[in-house]
Structures are given as C-alpha cells and as structure tokens.
Amino acid sequence: MTYxxxxxxxxxxxxxxxxxxxxLQQVESELRRVMHFRKDIVAADVYLREEGTNPENNKxxxxxLGIPGKDLFAEGTGASWAAGLRDxxxxxxxQFVD
Incomplete structure (x- = not known):
C-alpha cells in the first residue's frame, strides 16, 4: 500500500x-525517527516478510530511502517488527554520515 x-x-x-x-503505526513512527536525521527524504519503500521458522529472529x-543522488538501502531482522525496523x-x- 502507498501512503x-x-x-x-x-x-x-x-x-x-x-x-x-x-x-503501520510502527513503520510510520520509525520513519519519523529517521526523518530527524535526514531532511531530504522524498520516498521510503519498506518490505516486510517472515523468514524461516525461528521465532527469535524471523522478521x-x-x-x-529515496534521497537526492543515490538511494540508501538497509536490511534488518528481529524477533518483532519493531526490532527489525529499528535494526x-x-x-x-x-549511511547518512558517509
């Protein structure tokens, strides 16, 4: 879905x-947290999936992040969506400082 x-x-x-x-609230909250560090974000694509059967680290x-110049990409995992988003x-x- 697009927001x-x-x-x-x-x-x-x-x-x-x-x-x-x-x-959706967790994703929006984490995006707003990232926005404090980078003001020129124009787009954010977030892909969520459950991988494997280990519930300790399957999210x-x-x-x-779409920014002027090269886009930034990161992958995270966690036991919950909040932990994976934070990672x-x-x-x-x-990557912002590089």
Missing amino acids: NIDNIKMDLQTVGFSESPAL QVRWR ASEKLKR
Whole structure:
C-alpha cells in the first residue's frame, strides 16, 4: 500500500500477511525517527516478510530511502517488527554520515 507521510511517499509491502493499523503505526513512527536525521527524504519503500521458522529472529525488514543522488538501502531482522525496523533504521543512519 502507498501512503503519504509529511510529503514523503511511503510504499509498504508485506509478503504473506496483511499489515495491521498497529504495524503501520510502527513503520510510520520509525520513519519519523529517521526523518530527524535526514531532511531530504522524498520516498521510503519498506518490505516486510517472515523468514524461516525461528521465532527469535524471523522478521525481515528491507528499507530503501529515496534521497537526492543515490538511494540508501538497509536490511534488518528481529524477533518483532519493531526490532527489525529499528535494526534497519540504525543501519540507514550510519549511511547518512558517509
């Protein structure tokens, strides 16, 4: 599904399940957190899927940020969607300084 958050076009794709309002809120919250560090984001593509059978680390998040120049990409995993989103956003933030 495509959403518009503070003039940022966000495309949220879930594989094998439907997003819930709570999950959408988590994604939006993490995007707003990332926006504090980078003001020129124009698009965000978030892909969520459950990988494997290990419930301790089966949530996989792939995140692409559209910015002027080269886009940024990060992948994160965790036991929950919030943990996977945070893992990916921390990796994106490390790319901001490069």
